[in-house]
Amino acid sequence: xxxxxxxQRIHPLTDVERPPPPLPPSAPPPKVLPSExxxxxxxxxxxxxxxxxxFLLLIVIxxxxxxxxxxFKPKIPTYSINSLTxxxxxxxxxxxxxxxxxxxxxxxxxxxxxxxxxxxGGVLSVWYTDKRLCQGSLPVFYHGHRNRTALDVDLTxxxxxxxxxxxALAEQQRTGRIPLQLRxxxxxxxxxxxxxxxxxxxxxxxxLVVDSLTANNAISIKASNCNFRLKL
Numbered sequence: 001x002x003x004x005x006x007x008q009r010i011h012p013l014t015d016v017e018r019p020p021p022p023l024p025p026s027a028p029p030p031k032v033l034p035s036e037x038x039x040x041x042x043x044x045x046x047x048x049x050x051x052x053x054x055f056l057l058l059i060v061i062x063x064x065x066x067x068x069x070x071x072f073k074p075k076i077p078t079y080s081i082n083s084l085t086x087x088x089x090x091x092x093x094x095x096x097x098x099x100x101x102x103x104x105x106x107x108x109x110x111x112x113x114x115x116x117x118x119x120x121g122g123v124l125s126v127w128y129t130d131k132r133l134c135q136g137s138l139p140v141f142y143h144g145h146r147n148r149t150a151l152d153v154d155l156t157x158x159x160x161x162x163x164x165x166x167x168a169l170a171e172q173q174r175t176g177r178i179p180l181q182l183r184x185x186x187x188x189x190x191x192x193x194x195x196x197x198x199x200x201x202x203x204x205x206x207x208l209v210v211d212s213l214t215a216n217n218a219i220s221i222k223a224s225n226c227n228f229r230l231k232l
Contacts, residue, residue, distance in 0.1 A: 097162025115191035116143040122186035182206040
């Protein structure tokens, strides 16, 4: 046996040109699902954009309102009760109380650039404690700049179970100080220059103290306190 054959049996030669065995097939890469972090980021961006848009709108609206306020300098009109006359105050056969009052009011518009349209539906009423004695309609008119207007309002009313109310009024009249309340609600439209805005309401509340409620008699207003505000 040759020496070469003997060596090959002990240490077989490696075939360097033989290709390596193929690798086992690898598993497909896992699918990447959208994470909760990505979803939260989108929601956060939408919220931020919405907040920024609303904030900018508020700034624009506030700027416009501020400019209008500086240009027109709006003021609430003032009202004063000149006189209160009772034409009739009596008990009917059915024990209801009939009342007829006449109220004279002076309305003053202090604005230089704002006119006021008093629309249909304005109401003025007279109350004693929680009982309404009478009410009437406020006139429809245009209140110009720096204008002072006299209003004459006729009020009538009928109250059931008026005998109890009449007795309370008679008892109060003996003191010479009868508290009454005048309530007003007037729908108005404000005119800024040539622009007529939407309707708002002027609400008024006047506390009066008169000396008498005798019909066809001079009534003295001893004290009055009026408050008025706008309701949008």
